[in-house]
Every structure is written in C-alpha cells, then in structure tokens.
Amino acid sequence: MNKYKIVLEYDGTNYSGWQAQKNARSIQGTLIEAAQQFLDLPVEIQGAGRTDAGVHALGQVAHLECARKLNCETLRMG
Numbered sequence: 001m002n003k004y005k006i007v008l009e010y011d012g013t014n015y016s017g018w019q020a021q022k023n024a025r026s027i028q029g030t031l032i033e034a035a036q037q038f039l040d041l042p043v044e045i046q047g048a049g050r051t052d053a054g055v056h057a058l059g060q061v062a063h064l065e066c067a068r069k070l071n072c073e074t075l076r077m078g
Contacts, residue, residue: 001065004072006045008060018050027051031062041066 008031016024020032028045035043047062 001067002069004064004066004070004075006062006064008062009058010056010060012051012053012055012057015053017053017055018047027057035064039066039068039070041068 008027010027012027014025015030016026018027020026020029028047031045032043035045044065045062046065047060049060051057051060
C-alpha cells in the first residue's frame with residue numbers, strides 16, 4: 001500500500017464532522033468519494049485528528065492510501 005500525506009483546508013459548516021458516517025455528510029467521506037472518482041481506484045483516507053460538526057480546518061494533516069503509486073506532481077496540478 002502506498003501512503004501520501006495530504007494537508008487540508010475546509011469549511012465544515014455543512015458537514016457532520018470528520019469521521020465518515022453512513023447517514024450523514026462528513027469531510028472524510030466526501031474526500032474518499034472525490035479521490036476515488038479522480039483516481040479511479042479504491043482509497044482510504046485517515047486524518048491525524050477529527051473535527052466535530054460545523055468545525056473548519058486550516059492545515060489539517062491526513063494521509064491517503066492506495067494500491068497504485070501516484071505521481072505527486074500530477075496530483076498537485078489536478
């Protein structure tokens with residue numbers, strides 16, 4: 001498994017917090033969904049900490065895990 005550090009900034013106003021939940025919109029769940037769509041492969045994203053509902057973040061650290069080696073420069077450029 002390959003791991004990549006990601007540093008996040010987000011407005012958590014309309015989210016139930018960091019941790020993925022089946023019946024609520026979360027930061028972690030939204031990131032996983034977006035990354036899987038962008039990369040076209042399964043990923044896991046784990047945060048170094050969690051936020052509560054409505055909490056914003058500036059510089060939150062997490063890591064993305066996936067089976068394929070990714071070109072970081074391509075990811076930065078989108």
